[in-house]
Amino acid sequence: MKITSVNVRVTDKEDSKMKGIASILLDDCFAIHDIRIIEGEKGLFIAMPSRKTPSGEYRDIAHPITPECRKMFEDAVLEEYNKQLNA
Numbered sequence: 001m002k003i004t005s006v007n008v009r010v011t012d013k014e015d016s017k018m019k020g021i022a023s024i025l026l027d028d029c030f031a032i033h034d035i036r037i038i039e040g041e042k043g044l045f046i047a048m049p050s051r052k053t054p055s056g057e058y059r060d061i062a063h064p065i066t067p068e069c070r071k072m073f074e075d076a077v078l079e080e081y082n083k084q085l086n087a
Helices: 065-086
Strands: 003-010 018-026 030-040 043-047 048-053 058-060
Touching: 003 065, 018 065, 030 065, 043 065
Parallel strands: none
Antiparallel strands: 003 018, 018 030, 030 043, 048 058
């Protein structure tokens, strides 16, 4: 599996912890939208698309299974986010 495209939209709200929204394309044939870029206590991280359950909890709709895959997604999204900030 290869990430073939990453698009990031940086948010303008300076006081918000959400810094942007990303979409990725895998192998030029599968898209994942609404990946949130969040400023946490230890720096930036990504939050995968989620849905609120009837019990009020949020559950990921799509997410990486392995730590290596999550790192691959996070590295690609944050790299594009930083490019957008410096453009």
